[in-house]
Amino acid sequence: MRPTLVRLVRPRRPERAAAPLLPPLKLYQAILRAHVHKLPAELRPLGDQYVKAEFKAHKDSDNPLHIVGFLTEWQDYLRAIDGGSWMDGKLGKQDIEKMSPEQVGQLYELMQETKRIGQEEV
Structure with missing residues (x-):
């Protein structure tokens, strides 16, 4: 994913407009860091493997809409993990x-x- 493409398209939903999208590498690192601090130890390996596989599978994407959608959803996931709302999802x-x-x-x-x-x- 090229970070320059991320800047071309803005999120559609107003609640997401307040927080700009994180670049792919920073988002990836933030998610793995959140897993260390917020996930139970038995769920962490599963979460880490899934995140790594998804980011690896999408790293060569050049479609700006796919990139923005991908990053937006993962950023929402990060907010859910940080806020603890993932348990109620x-x-x-x-x-x-x-x-x-x-x-x-x-x-x-x-x-x-x-x-x-x-x-x-x-």
Whole structure:
């Protein structure tokens, strides 16, 4: 992701307009740092692996809209982690309907992995 492309497009939602988008590398580092301080130890490896895989998969993207959407969603995630609201998060039917079949598959795999981790603790 080229940081210069991030500056071309502004976020659509007014609540996001107050906070400018972080550059990809700073956002990535901030998320991993938040994981260290805010996530339970048993969830941290899963979170770190997912963040690393997503940023690696999108690092060569040149589409400004995809870049801004990607960074906006990850910045929202960072705010949720920092604010502690991630524990209360639930996906609504509308959120799931917006997802592609691949995203639904990834979500299912994530659910299975978190259940497996939960069973190992018991």
